[in-house]
Amino acid sequence: MMARTVPLEKRQPQPGQLVKITGIETLVCHARMRNWVFVKVTTNQPGLVGWGEATLEWHTRSVVGAVADLSELLIGEDPARVEYLWQMMWRQHFWHGNGIVRSTAIAGIDLALWDIVGKVHGVPCHKLWGGPVRDSIRLYCHLGGGKLESFYETPVDNAQQFADLARQALDDGFSAFKSMAVPPTMPIEGLRAVKAADACVSAMRDAVGDDIDIMVDCHARPSPAMGLQFARALDPYGLYFFEEPCWPESLEGLAAINAAVSTPIATGERLTHLAAFRDLFAARGCDVCQLDLTHCGGFTEGRRIAALADAYRIALAPHNPQGPVSTAASLEFGFSQPSYIICESVHQDVPWRQEVVDEGYVIDPRTRTVTANTRPGLGVTVNEEAIRKHPFEQEVVQRVFYRDGAVGDW
Numbered sequence: 337m338m339a340r341t342v343p344l345e346k347r348q349p350q351p352g353q354l355v356k357i358t359g360i361e362t363l364v365c366h367a368r369m370r371n372w373v374f375v376k377v378t379t380n381q382p383g384l385v386g387w388g389e390a391t392l393e394w395h396t397r398s399v400v401g402a403v404a405d406l407s408e409l410l411i412g413e414d415p416a417r418v419e420y421l422w423q424m425m426w427r428q429h430f431w432h433g434n435g436i437v438r439s440t441a442i443a444g445i446d447l448a449l450w451d452i453v454g455k456v457h458g459v460p461c462h463k464l465w466g467g468p469v470r471d472s473i474r475l476y477c478h479l480g481g482g483k484l485e486s487f488y489e490t491p492v493d494n495a496q497q498f499a500d501l502a503r504q505a506l507d508d509g510f511s512a513f514k515s516m517a518v519p520p521t522m523p524i525e526g527l528r529a530v531k532a533a534d535a536c537v538s539a540m541r542d543a544v545g546d547d548i549d550i551m552v553d554c555h556a557r558p559s560p561a562m563g564l565q566f567a568r569a570l571d572p573y574g575l576y577f578f579e580e581p582c583w584p585e586s587l588e589g590l591a592a593i594n595a596a597v598s599t600p601i602a603t604g605e606r607l608t609h610l611a612a613f614r615d616l617f618a619a620r621g622c623d624v625c626q627l628d629l630t631h632c633g634g635f636t637e638g639r640r641i642a643a644l645a646d647a648y649r650i651a652l653a654p655h656n657p658q659g660p661v662s663t664a665a666s667l668e669f670g671f672s673q674p675s676y677i678i679c680e681s682v683h684q685d686v687p688w689r690q691e692v693v694d695e696g697y698v699i700d701p702r703t704r705t706v707t708a709n710t711r712p713g714l715g716v717t718v719n720e721e722a723i724r725k726h727p728f729e730q731e732v733v734q735r736v737f738y739r740d741g742a743v744g745d746w
């Protein structure tokens with residue numbers, strides 16, 4: 337049968353449909369390194385709104401525009417038909433939703449729709465998907481707690497500072513933390529960079545002992561050849577995982593590195609859709625999947641990716657350095673996904689983080705473990721007044737050049 341095109345204004349409400357989407361707004365909150373983009377879906381039911389997050393650093397205005405474009409498809413629709421609406425957002429208006437801007441906008445709206453569904457049924461999102469699969473979730477932090485300078489700007493020739501920040505993470509209650517102990521390198525370099533990374537990880541391991549989990553993020557800066565050298569050098573330290581050792585486009589490079597070391601390789605934060613994860617998993621490019629729920633189509637696509645990862649017995653550790661709605665989403669996901677191992681968290685990026693969102697989950701500050709949210713949906717109450725105190729500002733421009741002046745990766 338030929339597909340028919342039905343103009344939006346001619347579409348009749350579904351029989352029995354009471355709830356309708358009346359608006360989709362973005363609220364931008366400048367949080368130093370990033371502008372948090374919160375997505376608010378409003379309905380014709382008094383008080384029934386959904387919250388999502390679509391933060392995409394350095395592309396804030398693009399995402400805000402993409403959410404506005406997508407909202408044209410959704411106004412008047414039933415917010416509880418999440419999969420149907422997701423299909424519309426992904427497939428309609430000709431272009432599929434796999435580019436990072438559109439997939440992030442879709443994700444922000446999708447999370448907000450699931451928040452509404454949870455509120456309609458009076459249960460947290462994870463109870464919509466079969467109920468909690470664990471009692472608690474462990475958080476890990478970045479060195480410095482998300483303070484830009486500590487995490488990104490601690491030089492790798494200062495191993496002592498890595499050790500000091502590692503001890504601080506322990507003092508803050510964390511049993512796992514992530515560092516950027518691998519410096520930017522040209523596609524091929526000599527021994528110095530590898531030895532510097534080795535010294536930093538060695539200092540951190542000496543500082544915290546064997547019971548603490550250390551992660552190293554390469555930010556996809558090394559070439560596959562350099563990524564392999566770093567991975568081999570750091571393998572004896574028993575890292576919890578070694579992240580983005582080369583560009584995500586280089587599936588063969590990721591697979592070669594993953595096969596060469598016993599340290600689990602983690603990647604996936606820059607992939608935006610199911611088929612990209614299929615290719616990554618089939619190549620055996622990682623043992624830890626870092627899907628980002630705010631970039632890969634929200635819970636709807638994220639749950640498909642998780643199911644596929646299960647088929648390969650690949651662990652889930654979602655990427656989550658953004659704002660507090662993203663963290664609430666990652667935790668709802670984690671309480672519903674058996675293969676979820678740990679939640680990335682940021683707690684010291686801005687001092688007013690807690691003013692913006694009141695969360696439903698509870699963190700034990702002694703162990704930095706989380707018990708599940710019991711409020712409906714994502715369990716977040718968003719303070720729009722607090723957001724308005726921090727309007728959009730251009731993100732700090734981050735540019736990296738090699739010592740010969742050629743362009744590098746951040």
Ligand SMILES: [Mg+2]
Nearest residue numbers: 553555579605
């Ligand atoms: Mg990363």
